[in-house]
Structure formats: structure tokens, C-alpha cells
Amino acid sequence: MIDIHNHIIPAIDDGPDTLDKALELLAMAEADGIQRLVCTPHMHPGRYENDISTIAPAFDVLAAHAKEAGLKIELAMGAEVRFSDEMMFQLRKERIPMIGEWEGYDCLLLELPHPNIPVGIEHMLEWLGKRQIRPVIAHPERNKELMEYPERIFPLVERGALLQVTAGSIPGSFGEKAQATARWLLDHELVQFVASDAHHAKRRPPAMKAAAEVLDGWYGRDVRERLTLTNPDLLTFSLFGKH
Numbered sequence: 001m002i003d004i005h006n007h008i009i010p011a012i013d014d015g016p017d018t019l020d021k022a023l024e025l026l027a028m029a030e031a032d033g034i035q036r037l038v039c040t041p042h043m044h045p046g047r048y049e050n051d052i053s054t055i056a057p058a059f060d061v062l063a064a065h066a067k068e069a070g071l072k073i074e075l076a077m078g079a080e081v082r083f084s085d086e087m088m089f090q091l092r093k094e095r096i097p098m099i100g101e102w103e104g105y106d107c108l109l110l111e112l113p114h115p116n117i118p119v120g121i122e123h124m125l126e127w128l129g130k131r132q133i134r135p136v137i138a139h140p141e142r143n144k145e146l147m148e149y150p151e152r153i154f155p156l157v158e159r160g161a162l163l164q165v166t167a168g169s170i171p172g173s174f175g176e177k178a179q180a181t182a183r184w185l186l187d188h189e190l191v192q193f194v195a196s197d198a199h200h201a202k203r204r205p206p207a208m209k210a211a212a213e214v215l216d217g218w219y220g221r222d223v224r225e226r227l228t229l230t231n232p233d234l235l236t237f238s239l240f241g242k243h
């Protein structure tokens, strides 16, 4: 499997606070069946002031130690970008590491605020589209507005948004509503990716295998493989090269 969303780089956001804990998470990810992993620390103005200048050096340290520790998991660098006006400025300055390419578009992992779909998102998506960028929306199934009105995802999808469901939502780790919303999005074939969003060995582990087993039961092996391997592989080809 290929994981396109997680918080494993240490001491840069709300992921692990030490290198040892980060390496423990990587070992867990490897044991869970994850072969390739794109590190996506938060870029959240006012909370986690990251951009490529903080992410790149921290990533290099982690990657070097992972290799030294004998881990086989392949690593690449990205970011999870909070929806904000600053995003446009950061994009102009090329401060945002992309998580790959999809149908000729650069892709950024976009985090919406949890309570609602922000006003102006349609314009933002159109603005991104004109710049050959498509967002991958992180865990839409955990957005409160989408939990109530999942059909409100359609205007975003129509403007090029791709969707990433978080693995834990599928077996119900984030509650029944998130699970039901994940299933609704999957039933409507709107989801391209399942990713771990791992933060912590116990509280938020990299648990993609458990999700894959549930997906097998819901939709069968082909769909599970598309969501956890084939689509993430297509997306991250520009980062990792041939699988």
C-alpha cells in the first residue's frame, strides 16, 4: 500500500515529538503493509507555520535515520495545507510541496476546517484549476457539514477536487457518522484515495490494513487495491518513480 497522508516527521506539527517516536511510527507503517509513504505535515497559518523551508530539512533528517535504522519503507515529502488566503500567496512563491500529479495537474493535499465547507471554496478551486493544480481533499467524511449534507461535495468534485478518505473512518474509529459518510462517498465512487493520517502510535496509528479488510468486504479486492495502491501509485509517480 501507499500512504499519501500522515504526520510522521517529528516535532513539526501535532505528530510525534521525538525522532524515536517517528521511527516507531514508520516501523508500524511498514508492518501494516505500507511500502511507500508521503510525509504530509500540517501547514496551518497561526498554528503550524510550516512551508517547504521547514519541511524539507526535517524530512531529510527523518529519511536519513529511517535508512540507518534499516527500514525499507520509501519516503517522500509533501504537506497538508489548511484552506486559507495565505495558500494563494504560498503557491505563488512555490512554498507548498505537492503530493504528486494527476492527469497532468499538480496535486496538493487540502485540509478544510472541520465544522463547515468554507465560503469561497468554489472560487479557490477554479483559481487552482487555472494554475494546473487540483486539490486532494483530506478526510471529507470528517467534515461536520458534509456529515449532514454529503451531496454538498458535488460542486467541489465538479471543480476538480479529488477525495482522500482516512483509513480509520472505514472501520468506524471516528464514529458512526464519519463511517456512514465515508461509505456514502465511496458508494458514489467519488473517492480516489484511502490514507492513514497517522499521528501517534496508540491514539492515531497507521492502520491501513484494518481499513483494507473492511473495503474487501464492502466492495471487493479490485476497489480496495485501487484506493490503497493503484491510485496512490499514479498520484505519487512523480515523487517516487516506477513501483
Ligand SMILES: [Fe+2]
Residues within 6 Å of the ligand: 005, 006, 007, 080, 138, 197
Ligand atoms: Fe492530517
